[in-house]
Amino acid sequence: MDTALDLLTGGAAADLLEAAVATTGGELVDWRVRQVDHRPGSATTVAYRASVRRNGVTRSETLGASVGRSRDGARPGVVTLSDGDTTVAVWQFPGDPALPALPRAFDPAAVEELLAGMGVAPDGRTGPELTIRAYRPTRRAVVEARSASARVFLKVLRPRKVADLHARHALLFGAGLPVPRPLGWSDDGLLVLSPLHGTEMRTAARDGSPLPSPHDVLRLLDQLPAGVCELPRRPAWSESAGHYAAVIGATLPDEAGRAADLAGTIRERLAERGTGTDPTHGDLYEAQIMLTQGRVTGLLDVDSAGPGHRADDLACLVAHLDVLSLVSRADPASAARAARMRRLADEYAAGFVAAPADRGADPRDLSARVAGVLLSLATGPYRVQEREWQAATTRRLDAVAGWLDGTRFAGSRAGRA
Structure with missing residues (x-):
């Protein structure tokens, strides 16, 4: 098996995850591989479902790790580990290094502010309900935001792609195709889309x-x-x-x-x-x-x-x-x-x-x-x-x-x- 695959999916992954979780005061209790994106000769990215104990409470968390993506390690909150030959970047959701808008899209207060800017009145104390509908580490994520008076989808992608995707939705929606209507986008990679029915x-x-x-x-x-x-x-x-x-x-x-x-x-x-x-x-x-x-x-x-x-x-x-x-x-x-x-x-x-x-x-x-x-x-x-x-x-x-x-x-x- 490929060296990067073996490192990120084999027993050695436990040491990587333990070290990364420890930097935020957590203790790794258990883990398993959930998703693998392997590009031979280029990069490998893996998502994990982990049980992490913090302050005596154990919760399920999503972790990510990559090899061959040199820019990942430079992002805030990402832990970089190296044995001298291979460098691994490890992060905890929603701190994906390639999706800088993801923490904001998964923050109820930030989403409530976003919805308010679109004319949606706050729900009160509860804030919008956020549900992850899709997540491909370093590639994209989709968050459903639902309040008493509105429902939208927040598509998070790499920043360089967001303007293009907004334009595609605008083109197809304008032509009468039943695609989500684009409601706005931001430079950090957040695209707001209307829901579809059916x-x-x-x-x-x-x-x-x-x-x-x-x-x-x-x-x-x-x-x-x-x-x-x-x-x-x-x-x-x-x-x-x-x-x-x-x-x-x-x-x-x-x-x-x-x-x-x-x-x-x-x-x-x-x-x-x-x-x-x-x-x-x-x-x-x-x-x-x-x-x-x-x-x-x-x-x-x-x-x-x-x-x-x-x-x-x-x-x-x-x-x-x-x-x-x-x-x-x-x-x-x-x-x-x-x-x-x-x-x-x-x-x-x-x-x-x-x-x-x-x-x-x-x-x-x-x-x-x-x-x-x-x-x-x-x-x-x-x-x-x-x-x-x-x-x-x-x-x-x-x-x-x-x-x-x-x-x-x-x-x-x-x-x-």
Whole structure:
């Protein structure tokens, strides 16, 4: 295993966390790895759930540590530890060194002041209720702020990205897409967004509730304005297949060769189409789509919107549904949900292929892009430290192979009808 991975996820991590917690008067009682972001040859960041005793009281805290990010150690509140060869930066949430706005977004008094500046009257003594909805160390966080008279989402990201993301929301909201309305932003990386209404498509799919048809998904993408193509182009998930294969190889050496071979096949198939010029969402899947009685009423996370291949958006949705089918089949209810997700993946893929050429996707191309997204998702079990993540990774690689060789989707063997 990679040296940084071993240091931050192995037994030595306990000494690092103990030393960092001690600087603030705490005592480390217990810890476990919650999330791993490994970039071979670059940087590794790990989040931990720890039990920390302070003044005789033990509480659960989130800690973070990074190797290979030289600027992290220069931030206030970050503890830097070194053995002469490797330097590790350790912090306690919300003091993430790459997200300087996070402490403010998680401070009820500061958020109450922010809401007051937006014309929201204070609730009184209680202040706004703050809930962490997402946290990727050094990458981003989402905090839901709820008061008696208002509800907003505070998206925290690296400062250099906030103005761009605000502009993306403004562009898409102005074009009539059901994205969160941008309510303001700050130089330190805080973006305030309005809430969306509805139910996640993922929840609806699991429950067997009404879902949008493939045509409805295509119609949603039809609404993307031409201005999206003027935004900076970001690589599609499938275009980074080599990177994700390297991550798999570093964490699961037994699958390194197969992952690299699959990435090579994906790269060759993508080269047949060249660079795309369609307006795309960039990360379209069922957790990003909000529904009301089967109708699309919300679209989240437009960070990656830009020019590309529409087929990448379609493939992203299909691949995520397919991954949801790769769950334990130990009980009948779980097996039924898995079968439903697999069927949905097939139905959406078939619907996208059956659409007119200028709106849908070529079956061979779609299959390669689905495989590329699945390869990126094959790093997920290790990243979130899923139980038996090795077997889960192998199952996802099996799915990648199935989409590439046509056994998973028969339409990939033929041309468009």
